[in-house]
Amino acid sequence: MVRGGWEGHRPVEATELFIPFLERSGYAVRVEGSTEIYADAAELADTDLIVQCMTMSQITAEQVAGLAAAVVAGTGLTGWHGGIADSFRASSDYLHLVGGQFATHPGIQPCDRVGGEADNFLPHSIAITDLGREHPITAGIEDFDLVTEQYWVLHDDLIDVLATTTHPTREWHPWHRPVTSPAIWARHWGAGRIVVTTPGHSLDVLEHPSVRTVIERGMVWATRTASAS
Template identity: 65%
Template sequence: MHDDVPDSPTPGRSALVVRGGWDGHQPVEATDLFIPYLRDNGFDVRVEESTAVYADAQVMAGVDLVVQCMTMSTIEREELAGLIAAVEAGTGLAGWHGGIADSYRNSADYLQLIGGQFAHHAAAMGPDERTGEQSDNYVRHRIELTPAAAEHPITAGLSDFELTTEQYWVLTDDLNDVLATTTTDVRPWGPWNRPITCPAVWTRQWGQGRIMVCTPGHRVEVLEDPNVRTIVERGLLWAAR
């Protein structure tokens, strides 16, 4: 594996896109946004609408990159074991938002693999003003790059930027290499009493495999933000074997 994203496509690699779960995250539309990019960069792309493929050791042995967009849902033990084994052997794993950071809430092993779990997104207004729509949680917030981001191939050349969308509060560990953070402010109606800073973009080495997580990406319009799209596209190439 190389430390940098390739300057030109590497032919003959295989990408597996696994998508599904909660429809609110637009798993089909969101992954369709990046499939042409993968193909342009030399990947043969296979799309699966369930996690059953993870249990197929023969298929997984030939996969160089898994792009997962599967919010919540569940995963069978043998499927998760197959995914973990593939990553440990060198298959890259990448994704965004709930499609990777809020998958399979019933699995501690998955949480350990990814290194971060969605816990909350604070509402933009008080309880009396909420409508019950997704937009209740759309808040203007800043994505701040860490010093490490300046030299990393996923984030080099990017600057801090702002988004109006869900702001993920995630639970993480320090095996992650954090490239960007975001800080959830105190809310007058919230039970926390100081600002909370969480990783927004991180990478993780697990065995021989690389993992990339970008928490912005609630819907297609967020993924189309130039900063978010750049991070995801570079992250896919960086994570791939």
Template identity: 70%
Template sequence: MTSASTSDRRALVVRGGWDGHVPEAATDLFIPFLDQHGFQVTVHDDLDVYTDAETLAATDLIVQCWTMGTITGDQLGGLRTAVQNGTGLAGWHGGIADSFRASSDYLHLVGGQFATHPALPVDQRPGGEADNYLTHTIHITDDHPVVAGIEDFELTTEQYWVLTDDLIDVHATTTHPAREDQPWHREVTCPAVWTRQWGAGRIFVATPGHSVDVLEHPSVRTIVERGLLWAAR
């Protein structure tokens, strides 16, 4: 699917994987925004486009929404090469931070990996997905263009605990409290928004975004939209 545009800037939306993160509905939120900012948008529902070196070289931004799943060596090699050569890579929540768990080279590219989202205490769980919806604060830590002017804000949704490296630039964090019902004994602060330079390319990750309503939160949506523009070549 291609959305018409008069610009020669190109964005590639790659979506699929676990259905629980509604990859089609989630990415559809942002395609009109990309249109409005002069991108010709093409959507792919499989990963084979990552093996198309000519297409990736002509792509200014990859928006990936692919939770879990597997990626072949050729697919990953094409993605890594494209980003290193200047194609931007951006995404949110499990669509970028919980993709391709078995691939250490993918984790090295993105700089962070979902580890868990702690659940509510047992006696407070209503049942279903909501067992994992914790009220927590996203704390803005600097004035990077992706988060500039945004105040700290509160969400009630999955709170991602991520494992990251020191090459990422962190722009927002969230803190997991120490609780008597959990095995950790002090607060743990994790990145919630980060960027990364990889060769000539830019990478943007936001961990909020489990569902469409979270992505529609004004602060989350602003951060994601700015992140898409920042990451683009």
């Protein structure tokens, strides 16, 4: 687990939620508080899965190159919310690796805002796609509703979109038609697998049964295996 960055996403508490699951599943968990480990090629070669929770922050060219090389060689990469979709904004190579980038989270009506994080909490749905209904990460999960940050994501078309969320038009927003963003996606990169789950702003969202199931299944699916392709 690689955690740190912006404290608002509670990187320590958030990652601690999933350590018991990993240990019960037979993983030996190592926790790193920075991205320096990404430059250690030998260590990553022995790592089957990286769970990253590193919102914003910075990464060196050597570190992102090491991360990308490890994924190409078969190391899995997964994470949630800003810990993977809003990491290292200045690194185009990192964005190329994960396939999607946080752009914004629309807010409530301006006259109702009080200056706290709840100004960006909107009721919205996570809709499982046809592909998602068949994929091992999301199979059997029904569409579900959340009241939290709704990520607007810029992305490429090399991702396998397992769930989406749609931003409606509202009179205080400048867009003129609904915009659908990927909410959960999987990605093959070389011999490696990547999973991004955009819900997860706070601990209560991570503990939502559907969100938690997706994240845990994503960890297992992304993990290097002899049959991964």
